[in-house]
Structures are given as C-alpha cells and as structure tokens.
Amino acid sequence: MVIIQRLLVAIGLSAAATAFTAPATHAQSTATKVENTVEIRCAFTMLRQSSDWYFPAGTPKALLWLQHGFASSNDAVDETARKFAAQGFLVFSPTLPTANIFGCTVENLANNTNFLHNVADLFGKSADPGDKLGRSFADAKKKAGRPDMALPNAKVFAGHSAAGEAVPYVTQVLRADYAAAFGSVRGLILFDPVKSFLGNNLSSSLNHLSNTTLPILAISAPPYSCNRDGNGTEELIEQISRPFRGVRLTSGSHIDVEASSAPAPDKVNCGTPQAKNVSALQTLAIAWAGDFVTGAPTADYYPGGTYYEAQRSAGTIQTLQ
Template structure:
C-alpha cells in the first residue's frame, strides 16, 4: 500500500493566504508572494486555489518553474525546493491542487478520471501569454505584492512534480504538446521527483509515451522502491516507457520526502521516513542544475555521468543511474 493510500484518511491542513510578500529566511535571495489561481473544474465550476510565487533577486528570471506537490501535500511543502530554484534565478510557481475528490475528479491524484481537470491545469501554461488568462492574472497580482510590477513572466519554463504530482505533470506536459504546441516548444525540461502512479487511469504512461517522441529532457530523482512511493511505481513507468541513455538518478538511501526537504512535515515522514541531509542536498543540486542547463541549452559536465560531482556520488554509493 502506498503512502498516498495510507494517508487518504488524514486531513490535509489548509494553507493560509499571505497578503504581502515574505522572505523564506534570512539567507534567502528570493521574495515570496502568496495569492490564488483560478482553474476550471468543469463547464460550470471553477476552483480558486492557493498559489505561491517565488521571485528571484535578478531583474530578469532565467525561466519559470511550475512545481507541483503530491498527494496529501500542499504548496507549503515544496517551499524548500522552490527557494533553491529561485536562488538560482528562476521564477517559481507552486499551486496547491486538491489531492483527491469523490465526486468531480478535480484533483492532482487520479481516482477516477481527472484528465479533464488536468487539461485545464495545462491550460494555465498553454494560455499564459494571454494577459487575461488565469496564470497571467495570478502572476500580475503576485508581482505587485512582490514589488516586481512591470517584470514580464518568462516564456520558457520547466515543469516539475513530486510523487503523484509527477504522474500529473507527465500528463500535463504531453497535453501541452498536443494542444498548445507553441507553448510546448518553450518547455525545456520535465522533472520527476520520486514520481508515484495514481491508483486509476494511465495518465503517466500516456504522457510519457507522447513525450518520448520529442527531444524534451525527462529526468527523475527517485528513492528506492518501498511502501511510501508505491514500490517506485512512477520510476518503473518512466524506465518502461522512455528509452534514453540517461533518465536521472536514484538516491540509494533516499526518502520519499527528500523533494520536500526542510519544508516537509510529519504527514510525509511518518510513513516515508526522515530524509538524510546528503540526499536532500543531492536532489536539490541535481534538480536546480539540470533545470539551469536545460534552459540554457548547455551541459555542465560535473552534474552528469562522468562528471566530478556525479561520479563522486556514484562512487560513494549515494546514487545509481537511471537509464
């Protein structure tokens, strides 16, 4: 039984909206603004979801990172990683999506058929260049709160998802490919953080099958198979569906909570286990530097097989290569 299923009876703590920008800590070089984003649930229903925006100190962000939490989690749990992206010069958007619903399937986790909802989530990015679109309006509000009025939202972007969020963003990225090809052309990387398959549907398989036909990099940072990640179901799906020489790394002593780092809480560590500092550091280092390279169209050798940093972790037994 996966962490997602075990936690299905627990309540997800609500996230309070912040009306003013805040700094995450004294050492941070980013500014956070908390607002909302509207996402259609059906033809007659629209959700207003909490959304955090992390603005880097640089006047021109290098790209946008859309970072999606997993089941029974919220955007607050992704703050540590979001801050690392922002420290590196990325603008980061982290929405809270419902984890699962019994009636309308408007959730990050697929318990019936949530594809209509995920199509609407994809539309956030697909229609982002329209000034009146949901994402554009959320960004404008956040930029005002953060004192960044007049700063344009980057056209290029990275999509990253943790746990069930990895299942969701695989589908979302492919939906962009099929429905908003102009927006998809600006997608530089799909990043899967210990992805976990939803209990129903084939969203990840469908998404990866489409993405595999493109040159868009798909990299995972995973933990070993165990209960909390449904025996590494998402990573297994990735290795089955995408035939490429390099698909990321597995942290040999990793925890499902590694992607949340210092912003995790007991709902993850209770059954996922506490993270080791070295694993969190490795995950954040790879995630940020792979995103930086993907956006720049470069390869910083040290973070890939054969490079000094990578080989050091490989030799130490901290990671194994996914391929």
C-alpha cells in the same frame, strides 16, 4: 529544443576539460515569496487555489512550475522552491486538490483527465496577461514589488509523487493542444514519480513524449510503500529510451524534495529526509533545470562529471537503468 542526447554528447566532449564547479545550490541570492491564488476550471465551477510565487533577485531565467504530490500542499515544497528561486528561477507552486467530487485532483482517483486539461490551459494561455495564470502573476509581482517583471517564456516543469504523473500528462496536453506553449517547455524533472492506481495517465503521456526531444529526468528513492514500490520510476524507465534518465538516491526517502518543509505526518509515514540526499537532489535538479534552459550541459552533474561521480562513489546516487 535541447535534447538529452545532445547534452550527453557535449558532456562527453567536454568532461575531461571541465573543472569542478561548486554545486549550484551553494551560491544563493535572495528570493521573495508571495502567496496568492490562481483560478483553475473544475467541471462547471472555478476553483481558486492557493499559489505560491517565488521571485529571484534578478531577471528570471525561466518559469519553474513545482507541483506537490498526493495529500499535500505547496507548503511542503517550500524549501526546494526557495532553492530554485535563489538560482534565478521564477517558481510557481500551486496547491491542487487531493479530493474533489468532480475528479479535480492531482492524482487520478476516478478520472482527473479533464481537470489536468484545465491545468494545462493555465500554461497554454500563459502568454495572455489577462488569462488565469497571467492574472495570478500580475497580482504576485505587484505584491513582490516587481511590477516590471515579465512572465518568462521558457518553462521547466517539476512534479513530486502523484504530480510526477500529472506533470507529464499536462505536458502532453500542451503538445496536443497548445503547440506554441509546448515549444516553450524546456524539460521535465520528476521527483520520485508515482503512478495512480487508476488509468494510464503516466504510461500514455510518457509514451507520447518519448517521441519528442524533450528532456525528462527523474530523481527517485528506492522502491518501498510510499512510492508504491517505485512504480512511477519503472514506468519512466520502460517508456523513455534514452542514454540518461536520472538517478536513484540509494538511501533516499519519497519526500526528499520536501526537505525541511516536510510535514510531520509525511516524515512519520515515509521517513525523514537525510541532509546528503536533500543536497544531492536539489543540486542536481537545479543544475539540470538550468541546462534545459540554456541548452548547454554542465558536465559536473551528469555521468562522468566530477560532482556526479563523487556522489556516486560516496554511494549517495545510482544511475537509473
């Protein structure tokens, strides 16, 4: 399991000798999108949720779970999902409910912990092709014309807004209940995470995960109403004591990860994503995710690296502190 401290040590040793390489999102290949459903338990019922799968051109380097935020859907992260797939990730992007009488929601509106355990169950049993995630994948790869593709063992989890809380919670459930599956998670990327009004899902999960070597990085916007004054990012900074925890987009919007896929109401309420911020977010996130999988840092995308320092000098990013 790669740890962020090791990444930074390696960066420090190699940064001076590493030539600048083009941002990861510039060299893209074709990705194929398939829409289907995935089953997730909800109390005594079974939800059949919309799920999007994005297939890379070749053998996937890892499975990337990309989860939308509160009051949204998988359509909102379509552009960023395509960017990840173009760089070799098999992307799984389900829609999770915003409202549900049994508390089966992406944000903790009452008590969604049982539901998040059921979401964790998808990944905890992902090695079983006959279980829920395996069945959804089998259907998707058939539709994509990729019948021989195997579901990658390596996993990277990424969540936006309220899913920036749900993703760490699910990861901690894997750690507690599905040791083998947790061992396959290479790292987390949180896109402007937001802490729920109720409960302590974010603080408790980050607190537990801080005792592991799992990389956890954020790309956040400045504090304002759409991210509840940056409460999720502040929780990350408080709970995760590591040399590098990610960046803040200095003129960013809460919905930068949605990019051109952002629905009109999101842009009205939270601000239209700027191209420079979208580019920085996608470039850094894809590079970091790739490094999580390989365990080898690409110096350009961390403090001291050419791309990173160019973005910082331009005023696009600040290092989270």
